[in-house]
């Protein structure tokens with residue numbers, strides 16, 4: 001069992017916690033237990049770690065893992081950060097940004113289950129956004145165009161159409177990459 | 178210097194109780210997750226690499242352009258603080274409890290008014306937070322957006338066209354944004370309608386948590402409503418969704434307060450003044466009891482039944498009566514019982530100053 005607080009070291013201390021009149025067991029590594037006692041603060045479960053347990057369970061399922069397989073260093077490895085599939089399954093955390101394309105096949109069903117969608121539609125960073133930013137701009141302009149046409153403002157519509165063509169051409173030429 | 182002020186002063190901008198709908202919506206918070214391209218996420222970093230991330234952020238925040246846009250900000254290492262000081266930052270909601278584990282590898286950037294804070298090497302390389310009073314999610318997003326843009330001039334973010342901002346946990350990928358509003362809902366609880374309302378929230382893709390996040394009791398009738406989905410919705414859509422739902426809850430709470438006042442005025446008045454009296458004269462107060470009394474007195478303030486006490490004082494006290502701040506004030510670790518005595522004394526003193 002891993003420590004409920006840091007999730008990184010094995011739990012060796014088993015403490016009884018009494019809060020709000022309810023007794024509960026908590027499992028900590030020695031370092032965390034010492035830190036908590038030294039501080040004298042009430043212990044509350046780390047929310048993210050609970051979520052991780054839950055996610056690890058889901059990932060385990062999506063990645064077709066075996067529940068009893070607790071050996072982390074198994075399965076495919078991300079070429080960039082070297083994290084093993086087994087580690088991701090166990091901790092519910094990816095290793096680096098490149099893990100996303102690398103484990104994409106297995107992640108997409110999970111993302112769909114968590115978010116209901118699999119495509120980002122929000123903010124695009126100004127500098128590193130590159131093509132994504134241009135594509136987003138084209139989409140914005142297209143709705144402006146539609147609106148201009150419905151208002152029968154053909155002058156603006158022509159202008160917007162030219163802008164769209166220009167950006168699309170630069171995208172074809174590999175712009176923003 | 179700002180860090181010392183942050184730790185010595187229990188006050189923070191979000192406590193001012195002066196935003197829109199501040200009689201029910203205590204504060205609005207937005208956090209966005211950002212990671213640096215080409216560097217493994219924090220949980221895989223050793224001490225040296227974690228320090229590299231901190232260094233990169235340090236360089237980004239000392240940039241003149243950033244300080245002119247973002248304001249007076251300062252980076253502090255968690256290892257430079259005592260355990261009590263670190264805990265005070267958690268209690269003031271400026272950092273998450275998760276930043277405390279493996280603190281040797283972590284840092285925080287704080288703006289002097291504490292409206293902006295950036296956690297470094299929490300679950301993601303950067304977690305940018307904006308926390309302001311009242312229901313002002315759009316304003317919080319505008320601020321975060323600005324900070325984010327100016328940091329991005331120097332930092333290369335891990336971003337994908339398809340999946341957006343890449344995060345350690347797949348629950349945050351996309352916008353990387355978690356927006357939340359802290360609501361005070363005592364009347365809905367009194368008329369036993371809270372369960373139904375909170376249940377409905379979970380059905381529209383939002384989450385409800387207590388004061389200190391998931392798994393914590395709803396101390397002081399305070400509830401955090403936040404989004405669950407981060408992928409496939411724009412930041413504006415996420416915000417609009419929360420604002421729409423939160424406005425509904427506010428309307429319900431308001432209706433419950435009005436109904437109580439109209440039909441059971443003596444019950445409300447008794448509750449409020451009992452709480453006032455206890456806070457003013459009690460000699461032993463546990464944290465839980467104090468939070469309950471604050472909630473009841475707060476209701477009286479919000480309904481205009483009590484004058485002379487400002488909700489700002491109660492907000493500040495919720496931080497000051499936590500074990501960390503009490504330890505700091507007394508200069509000593511205390512046993513729980515002594516702490517309860519000290520807590521009551523502190524509250525008595527504050528209330529005796531009031532007219």
Ligand SMILES: [Zn+2]
Pocket residue numbers: 003004005006007008009028029030031032033
């Ligand atoms: Zn631990």
Ligand SMILES: [Zn+2]
Pocket residue numbers: 078079080081082083094095096097098099100
């Ligand atoms: Zn990787």
